[in-house]
Amino acid sequence: MSEYDLPLVTVTPAMPPATDEPANFDLFWAQNLAAHRDIEVAPVLTAASARSRDLTAEAVTFAGFEGRPVTGRLITPSQADATLPGLVELRPAGRAASRDLEWLASDGFAHLVVELPQDDLDDPYNRGVFTDAVRAVQALRTLASVDPSRIAVLGSGPVAAAVVAAAGLLPDLACALVEGDIPAAHKDSLVAFARRASTPLQLAQGAGAQVLLEEWGFNAALALAAMTGSVERVVECVLTTESSTAARRARWITAHTHLKDVFVPQIAY
Template structure:
């Protein structure tokens, strides 16, 4: 079967916001992102030790929500001849960000792991975590070694929802993976993000998975149907008990970052 890249599409609901969405959703996020546009996002990189001589490791710091420092860990293959596809992996803060990166970087990817703060259950917009996640993608895209049109995002565990928000805010991601429960406190916002997403999604079964599966990627489905003449599946739901987590993730990411017709990001930073 022929593989297709998603063209750029306008990320907006097909009609007026549904009653289950915050009434000022689009205006709020447009204002929030505009307020961060003048805050420099290019990361500071410091060389670090890698466990393999074929990989280069660096610690990463960039400005996140309201300019606060966000830390991460970047791994890249040594001696790559061309710009690399990338993955932004969002993990809960307090974990070991420097662990378990080789599974993707050794295959020719720039793998950025970022620690995202816990969900703010008192904030229906969850601005801190979602803005940090959005800016992590921006930070990776500034690197000369990375192809900005081939970036995937992975959200895991308690911060999986941040990947949903990132895909809703960025129409030109290559793909998204959501591996964790969706907090009920943010359901309305995440439904709104899912409706605006235009990138293929792989998600694991869990709390909130059904609503994401139902609401995700109307723009992506329409774009693909126009290109191919048929309805392509843009959402894949998998069991949480993976026998080979690395293989499953890698196949999904590779499928959507190694296509021949690569679009050019046009998001205003």
């Protein structure tokens, strides 16, 4: 081992109680994502109309869970001269993905709104919706105009839980915003995802919010302890009730995607 090597750290909780997480949780998701690697994720883009000549709008389709089509809309600045930070916004299907995208695209972001189907409350893994969320991030990252290292994910209402899954499965997100309740049917899976998350989280009040605050980044702290010998909180979690939704979102996303230095997580309760 050279002097620059760090010990190998497995970023999974050590021996959780048998009843605490779904059986074979990590193996299940590793196999599920591996099964999708041969399904092309690069989105098909079709020109659409934008409400401003300074923005470019495109309808988006990509292959989600088991190849099913997932649709959305992408808005980008028309005259971008560099790779853009990105936002994947998850919304329930039918909630007008063609509207109100300009709030972040006009500030220099590639803003992808994705329409997700309803949660499968009979599946404790909710694998369809959660896989679609991961594939949405992967789809945006394939675009040459987007910086894959600066992707934020926002979920609100009935699909907010999918952000928790994306953060648990993708350790390199710039930040996450969760603005909805945690379905009781998926609580155990979402707790497991939160423990594995290593990205800053902004959390709005809702059912299950306290559980996420307690569990988010638990495993990231264990990984840091294994490498450094010290135990620190390493994930920034903010429980917010700020009323100005658009301003709050834009400020948080901009702060975490426009960093010029290597991301060093902080904690703020």
